[in-house]
Each structure stands twice: as C-alpha cells, then as structure tokens.
Amino acid sequence: MKHLFTLLLFISVSFYGFSQSGNLQGIITDDNGITVPGATVMIEELKKAVVSDFDGKFTMVDIPEGTYNLLIKYLGYADFKQEVTVTASQTTELNITLTSKSTELDEVEVVAYGFGSQARALNTQKNKTNITNIVSTDQIGKFPDANIGDAVKRIPGITMQVDQGEARNIIVRGLSPQLNSVTLNGSRIPSAEGDNRNVQMDLIPSDMIQTIEVNKAVTPDMDGDALGGSVNLITKTSPQGFRLSATAGSGINFITDKRILNGSFLVGDRSKNNKFGWMVSASINDNDFGSDNVEAEWTDEFEFNNGDEDNLEGVDVNPYANVFEIREYLVQRVRRSFSANLDYKLDKNNTVYFKSIYNWRDDRENRFRLEHEILDGEDIGAGDFSVDANGNLTMFPVEAKRQSKGGIDSKRNKNARLEDQRMQNYSLGGEHLFGKVQMDWMASFSKASEERLNERYLEYESEYAVNFNNNQDKPLFSPVNAADANYEDFEFGELTEENQYTEEKDFNLFVNAQVPMSVVNGRDGFLKFGAKTRLKNKNRENDFTEYGDETGALEFLGMVPTRNYSDSDFLAGGQYQVGNFASPEFLGGLNLNDSNLFEAENLPEEYITANFDVNENVYAGYAMLNQDLSDKLSVLAGVRLEHTSIESEGNELEFDTEGDVSGINVVKDKNSYTNILPGVHFKYNLNDNTILRFAWTNTLARPNYVDLVPYREINNEDEEIFLGNSELDPTTSMNFDVMAEHYFKSVGIISGGLFYKDIQDFVYTFQSENEDGFEVYQPLNGDDASVFGAEVSFQRRLDFLPGFAKNFSVYLNYTYLTSSTDGIRNEDGEERTDLDLPQTAPNMFNGSLGYAGKNFSLRLSANYSDAYIDEIGGNAFEDRYYDEQLFLDFNANVAINKNLSLYLNINNITNQPLRYYQGVSSRTMQMEYYEKRLTFGLKYDLFKK
Secondary structure, X not given: OHHHHHHHHHHHHHHHHHOOXXXXXXXXXXXXXXXXXXXXEEEOXXXXXXXXXXXXEEEEEXXXXXXXXXXXXXXXXXXXXXXXXXXXXXXXXXXXXXXOOEOOOOOOOOOOOOOOHHHHHHHHHHHOOXXXXXXXXXXXXXXXXXXXXXXXXXXXXXXXXXXXXXXXXXXXXXXXXXXXXXXXXXXXXXXXXXXXXXXXXXXOEHHHXXXXXXXXXXXXXXXXXXXXXXXXXXXXXXXXXXEEEEEEEEEEEOOOOEEEEEEEEEEEEEOOXXXXXXXXXXXXXXXXXXEEEEXXXXXOOOEEEOOOOOOXXXXXXXXXXXXXXEXXXXXXXXXXXXXXXXXXXXXXXXXXXXXXXXXXXXXEEEEEEEEEEEOOHHHOXXXXXXXXXXXXXXXXXXXXXXXXXXXXXXXXXXXXXEEXXXXXXXXXXXXXXXXXXXXXXXXXXXXXXXXXXXXXXXXXXXXXXXXXXXXXXXXXXXXXOHHHHOHHHOEEEEEEEEEEEEEEEEEEEXXXXXXXXXXXXXXXXXXEEXXXXXXXXXEEEEEEEEEEEOOOOOOEHHHOOEEEXXXXXXXXXXXXXXXXXXXXXXXXXXXXXXXXXXXXXXXXXXXXXXXXXXXXXXXXXXXXXXXXXXXXXXXXXXXXXXXXXXXXXXXXXXXXXXXXXXXXXXXXXXXXXXXXXXXXXXEEEEEOOEEEEEEEEEEEEOOXXXXXXXXXXXXXXXXXXXXXOOOOOOEXXXXXXXXXXXXXXXXXXXXXXXXXXXXXXXXXXEEEEOOOOOEEEEEEEOOEEEEXXXXXXXXXXXXXXXXXXXXXXXXXXXXXXXXXXXXXXXXOOOEOOOOOOOOOOOEEEXXXXXXXXXXXXXXXXXXXXXXXEEEOXXXXXXXXXXXXXXXXXXXXXXXXXXXXXXXXXXXOOOOOOEEEEEOOOOOEEEEEEOXXXXXXXXXXXXXXX
C-alpha cells in the first residue's frame, strides 16, 4: 500500500511538470439542488465523454487548453449546452443545474421533484460499463417496502428468503445468499448470523438508502467474492442546498390486530462557501405482529418391539409424519437506524468525506410450541399402532411436549426472547486529482453483532396415542383419547436458559488510481489500478444451562399460570389448536439464581461445537483498462488477484456409549489460497438508446464460517460423527453474460439477456458411513455445477395511449433458470444425477401496474418466485424444498401540496405463507402464515437551493 501511494505521487508530479492540458470537474444538480447521476458529459470538439457518478460529480482530465462546447445528455430530457474554458495545468470547476423539462411529455408523477427517480436510475444503468440494475430510493418509494430486502426483490433475477414475513436473505440469479456480496458504499457489510455469511437485508430501512446497485457482472475493481452478483447499497449524501424530509405513519397487522409505528427524518445543507456539506438522518419502525405455524418431519420407516427390544421388527408403511408441531409466534420488531455523512472540499482537486450508519434492531419473540414425536421402536408394542389396508400408519404412540419460549422480566426483554442485532459502518475517504491522475481511497470499520441473553425455555411432557390423518399437505395429529392429552397432566420436562453472542468485525482499506491511457490512437481510454486489504474476525460465544426443580412447584403444567393460545382463525387452518402453555410472565419471573429453588447444570454438549473464532484476511490487487475501440464499441479488460489467509479455532466434543460427555478439546487449523480472476466487458452502442453488452468474468464464494471451523462431535451412543472442514476450497465460477437494452426517450427500458455460470467446488454436506458403522456428516466440495438463465425486463409509462390511459405505467421482469450438479453423493456413496443446484429458483417474476395523476398515484405490485431445492438430504426423500411464493402489494400516494403527501400501503394481500416441503410438493414440512399488513402516513419534503 505504501509503495502504491509513492508511485501515485511520482506520477502526479510528472504530469504537473510537463502537462500543457487542464482538467474539468463539476457537479450536476436539478432545480431543487438534488444531484443528477448517470448524465453523459461530452466535449463535442474532442469527442471526449464521462458520466456523472451517484453524487452527480464528473471529472475530465487531460483536456488541451482552449474553449469548448460542453454537452450534457440525459435520457428523457432536453440536451444542455454550455461553453467552458480550460486552462493548462489547472482544474476548471462547474456547477451545472439541469431543468427537468421533458423532451417527450409533461411530468405528472406525484411529488415529481426535478428529475424523476426512474430517470435517475435508468440513466445511471445505461451508462454503466458492466451489466447492472439500478434502483433509486425515490423509485423504492413507489413500492410499499419498509426495508431494503423487500425493495431489492423487485429487481430482475432476484428473489428473497423471508423471516417472519419480511424479506431477509438475498438470492441473485438463483445463487444462495452466501454466494453473493452485499456492500455499503463499496465496503463489505458483515453478517450478524453465526453459521453463514448472509447479510440480514431486513436490518436496513429502505429510507436510509439513496441507491441500490446490483452488479450482475463484476469488474476487476470490485470484490471478487460475488459468485451470483454484488449488491451495493449507497447511502444518502449531503445535498447541494438545504433539504428537509420527514415521514410519520402508523398501521395495523391483521394477524394480531396490533399497531405499527414508523417515522423518519433527513436534514442536510452546505456551507455558504460550498465547501462543507452535511446530512443526518434517522429512522424508526415499531412492528407488533406474529405468525401461525405448522411443521412436520417425514419418514418411510417404522419399527416396533415384538417382544425383543434388541431385535426390532419393521413394517412397510407409506410416508408418515414422525414429528408434528403447531407453533404460535408473537413478535415485536423495533428497527432503528441513524446516519451522518459529511464532506469537505479542501480545494478544487481534493475532497475528503466521512460516512456512517448505525442500524439497531430489537426482535422480541414469544413462541408456544406443541410438539408430537413418535416413540422409539423399542417403546412401541405390537398392539400400540395400526396400519390400514393401503399401508397408511393411522395410529401410534407419541411423546408430546408443550414448550414456552421467552425471556426475563426486564424493561428490555419484556418477558420475551430478545434478539439484539446491530450493524454499524464508519468510513473515511478522499477523492483527489493530481495532474492527470484521479485517486480515491477509503478506510472503513464495520461490525455486525447478534446478542440473545437470558433466552428461556420451559417444557412439559406427556405420552399418549394419536390418530394421524395421513394428509401430507395438511398433516394433523389428534389424541385417541382427549383426556390423555389434558394439558394440566403434562409433567415437568426441562427448564433451560441460554446466552448467545455472535460478532463479525471488518476493517477495510483500499486505494484506487486512474490515469489516461489509450492503446487506440484518437480514442479515449484509461488505466485503473488499486489495492485492497480486508481484515475480518468472526466469533461466536454461546452457553447453555439446565435447571432442575428443587421444590416440585413445577411438577405439572396445571400447577403453574397458563394461557390458552388457541385461535379459531389460525391461518394454517382452524383444525390446528395449540392449547395452553406456561405464561411468559411466569417464565420471565422465575429466579433461576436461587439455589433453593433450582439446581443449575452447565451443558457444554448443547453449545460447545457451535462456538468458534475465525480470522480471515484478504489481500487484493487489480488492474484494468477501459478503452474506446470505435465510436460505438468499448471494452473493459483486467484482472484481479485475491489472496485469502484463514486461521480458525473450534472445539472437539466426544460422547461415550452412555451418551455422557467424555472429552472436550480445542482444535485449531490454518489455510490459505490465491485466486486469479480475469474479466472482459464489451459495450456496443447500436445507437444513442440501444446498447449491446457482453461479459466474461470470474468470481468466487468463500465457505461459510461454520463449515470452515475444524470442530468435531463424536457420539459413540448414537454412532454419529459431525465434522467441520477447514481445508475447504472456495467455490469458483466462470461467468458469461450477454444483454441487449433499449431505452425509451420517454424514460423506460426493454431489455433481454442470457447468462451462464460454470461453477466448481461448491460446498454441500456429505452424509456417509465409516468403517465402524458411524453416520458421518461433513461439508465437502462438490465437483461442479452449472447455471443457465435468461432474463427480460420492460418498464415504461404508456404515454403513447390516448386520454387518461397515457398516465398508466408498467414494470415487468421475468427470469428463467436451469441448473445441474455433479459430485453430490447419497448416503450410500452413490452419485446423484437428479439434483438442481440448491436455491436456484427456475422462474422469477415481478410486475406492477401504476397510474399517476397530477395529485395522486396508485400501484399494484406482484412478486413471484418458483419452488427450489433448499437443502440436500441423504436421498431424494429427505431433500428439503422452499415452495413457490406470490406476494401482492398495493400502495397509493396523494399530494396535498408541493411538499406534503399522504401514503397508504397494503402488503401481502395474498396472505402468502413461508412453506417448505420434503421430497414432493404435496408433503408439507413447514407452513407459516403472516396475514396482511396496512400502513399509512404523511411524507414531507422541503428543498431550498
């Protein structure tokens, strides 16, 4: 890094000494002082052009001294011309204001401040060298999306996995969340989850982000660990004039009839001398809701004791649910976000900035679970079950458990399990111009954490016979004798408390330099190169304590305060009645530290192999050349080198043949690898508004931390072994993309493209049997896989229609995927040939129909993703699938005046459940319902340039 700075200084001095040319810098804003990204800035006489960045800034270097005509083109708006004079060895500054006069139509969008959000996004996308999708924050506001996860799912080729009804984990082009990168202003966002690299997209409010940039074909100056794609979230920056924005709203969750509260504000300005800019913003969302849940596990094996416990007898039966659960969740999520961004212009050629964001989410949860699990074969006698003539197991004995999940009685926990998730990012950077050399740098610190303290479980148990309805779609257990299932007779099973803490810290430092360089005479070109260091630490510290009841006060469920959580309107079906459980107030009020009441026992077998500490350091460098080959064709070619060094520490746990812990040891290991990642991007401008693109790129995805940890769990009682694998290689992919885009002058796009990914060394959990007959589970690298896909997109206002119909607009995109895998073996060691790559949804669709009048707008939006395999089992019967989902949302905006508007949103009109199935689509593993959500409120915006 030090040598690179020295080189840059040497080059800059050289240019200062001998250059007879000057530079041109400027900021483009609209009438309200809001910056205009994606504008094409040209000097007509020199056929030299650049594009304004996300902050509306542009820089042109190496311009011969003289006076020129500056032309600015912006899709959908009239061209802007201005005469500029460039002086040798100096930088000329410009502040350009573009008026929002359309070349095609009068703007009728509600609260259409200057340049519309769609125009900003599409102009930026159009002028990108690589294949990218851009969504601006104002465009996000047209959809009823409270967090970034829900906003991102509107982009072509993207689907989201939900958690409690909110979009959380991003899947780009069918590639699972840990195979994609998510950055904030170009700096990686750490993950608060312990066993993977997934970034919790629902942690970040959408109103804290200015632009979402999805790079589907990364360039060498981007992080290489973006096998599916790279999502860059760009925070709001200081405006060019005073701006005040505020939102206040409320709503209702129809599943609980509980309220929703939300509010946000943004304020920013610049100093009179225009050197110092600042912006602060904050957001809060308080959501009180829940979910109705039914889960099942399925098997096709059944054994019973026919008088000899050592030689069980098997019966051929059809698949049946050996585990069945009804769950009721009550959840409160309070999402807060704070941001402060500053920039200071030292002089014409040097600017420094500071950006920060702090996201903090409290997730309080009470869960009430009624679980039934079939007894072990040795506990089932010949007369304890029945099988009908069709081979259906219709009656059998189960162990039933009623479990209350909660937390301590405190102001923070409120008798609920409190999951405290935080993500913070602080960045200091600079942009400099040394002669012809453009340089930028940034140092950032990021931290994500998840803390769950005093998480309590109180469980009561019973045994009785149940009838099974043999309905795979809607499985149901019902007691043979209702009196046997009386909740008051359930006996004390266990009382536990656990503490969990996961933390990931990232320190990033990068520097980039760009110099003019042309390998084709008379054509623009530049060389860009740089280096980056990312130092990461991930650790998890959990504990688990079980408490014995010393006084007998907890002996039966009927002896403690309970509450009935059954609901005739249970969304999965009125037949699912969960019943009575120990109340959260009772569980939270227990004094577990009183040794006269409870005997505490630490149980390391419950947590020790989940604890780990990993240091992962990545050192990268790159160089790339961007060259115009003709008036229409340009190429970007380069290579990135990434070296990864890993030190990991885990634990070894061994159980004896009686199931008792016989040994705990610390296990350490090291690993390192180097990846060379070349890439080429071609861009051909068929005309001003039609673009053809081609990209060949190479990317990687590092294994999940939990897989890298060298842990070992050896269970001599159950004859099972669970292993980590610190020697895992990263998954790599060679990617090919072609894309055609046509941009409408009236602001819109129609595009279509194909992509192919050749993937090597993907990671999956291999189930095998060793020479001693133990079942062994270990993450391994598969051989290879491939993904082929196609995506089309269309968005446009239908201005060519007559009368009021011209105010309609459509937003449509569709993505098709097909994939295959090699090297995955079943539990018998045989290679499976029937598998798609996990988490590749074959079909994805987004659509919306909008109408915008002078004072109001309406929009109906749909989001669909197909079913896909989520987790590979030991055989096809055990494979787990994530079912298809269709979300339908509606929102409306009414302008009260220029600055004030009213909004109304209805989410999840389809009451779409989260559903998993096992093996075949009719066999439900989980169905969780959330109901509709209504929000409404006021938005205020004030601009003063």
